[in-house]
Amino acid sequence: MLRRLGAPAEAGPRALLLHGLGSAESCWNAFAEHRPPGLDLWTAGLPWRAGGPFAVPERDEGDRITEAIARVPGGVDVVIAHSYATLLLLARLADAAVGGADPARELAVRGVVLVSPFFRPRPEDFAWSELPGFLERLRLGAEEGIRVMARKPLDPDLRAEMAEHACAQLGPHWVVRYLHAYLRTPFLRVEQVNLPVHVIVGDRDPIAPPAEGELLAARLGNASIDRIDDCGHTPMAERPERFSLAVRRFLTTLSAGHPPATANRVREHTDGHPDRCRDQEAAERTEFGDDAPLLRGRQHQHRDRFQV
Numbered sequence: 001m002l003r004r005l006g007a008p009a010e011a012g013p014r015a016l017l018l019h020g021l022g023s024a025e026s027c028w029n030a031f032a033e034h035r036p037p038g039l040d041l042w043t044a045g046l047p048w049r050a051g052g053p054f055a056v057p058e059r060d061e062g063d064r065i066t067e068a069i070a071r072v073p074g075g076v077d078v079v080i081a082h083s084y085a086t087l088l089l090l091a092r093l094a095d096a097a098v099g100g101a102d103p104a105r106e107l108a109v110r111g112v113v114l115v116s117p118f119f120r121p122r123p124e125d126f127a128w129s130e131l132p133g134f135l136e137r138l139r140l141g142a143e144e145g146i147r148v149m150a151r152k153p154l155d156p157d158l159r160a161e162m163a164e165h166a167c168a169q170l171g172p173h174w175v176v177r178y179l180h181a182y183l184r185t186p187f188l189r190v191e192q193v194n195l196p197v198h199v200i201v202g203d204r205d206p207i208a209p210p211a212e213g214e215l216l217a218a219r220l221g222n223a224s225i226d227r228i229d230d231c232g233h234t235p236m237a238e239r240p241e242r243f244s245l246a247v248r249r250f251l252t253t254l255s256a257g258h259p260p261a262t263a264n265r266v267r268e269h270t271d272g273h274p275d276r277c278r279d280q281e282a283a284e285r286t287e288f289g290d291d292a293p294l295l296r297g298r299q300h301q302h303r304d305r306f307q308v
Helices: 025-033 062-071 084-098 103-107 128-149 156-183 210-219 240-256 281-301
Strands: 002-004 014-018 040-044 078-082 111-115 197-202 223-228
Touching: 014 025, 014 062, 025 040, 025 128, 025 240, 062 078, 062 084, 078 084, 078 240, 084 103, 084 111, 084 156, 111 240, 128 156, 197 210, 197 240, 210 223, 223 240
Parallel strands: 014 040, 014 078, 078 111, 111 197, 197 223
Antiparallel strands: 002 040
16 A cells, blocks of 8 residues: 655655554654655555554565555655565565666665664574564564654553554564564675665664664665664654654765765754764774774765765
């Protein structure tokens, strides 16, 4: 189910928005109110949405994304995917690249934005002892989504009860699909994906660790990253103005025809004065180990031109 979000834009780029597991098209409403000028927005209601079917026939879920892209009138310039949808889109991009196809031509898009993605580079990064934690993470994700989307503060007990009900509605089928897609990430040849990709993470994300998004951006062949301060798992709803700025900057790089900015942190602005950039070297070494020099080198490559 496709629909245009907000008023049509005139002669601007067109974006398709893909929601995460147990979410819905409404997660993009705040972003739509602050969207970059001229950006035409379309949303796709996908089977893993809140209130969707309890289970669907087994198939490659990436096909659903490809079908949604193909059905947008006039074509899609940029796909913006959140959470679970990032796993499916990333797998589709990597599989196309490994198969010798150009991901941009395969999906008929110019760029991709991955919001709060999941990614681990090695199979041994997953442990048996984590399985109960994955289920709790999904419940926590449901509770976080309810908190962010609620029009007024909810009693914590009521919010937890609503989250439990949402997970029960989602059912085990989609939990298994999510785990399967997540467990596959170490085997994706993401370094072969040369399509421009922009990663956006929240520094306080309790669901998708921001360190995983940063590592993914460092390993992709043509990627940039914005790490939004004081933000959780849904930056497009929690910090829509900052999220819109990150998307606008990425669209500018696409229009200019040059590669996107390499990894950097979004800086907060107060009264027009950017905060001082904190030294990340020790934190990167702790989070990424041997990958820290790779990430840090990409961070400094285009710092002057692309920092906010």
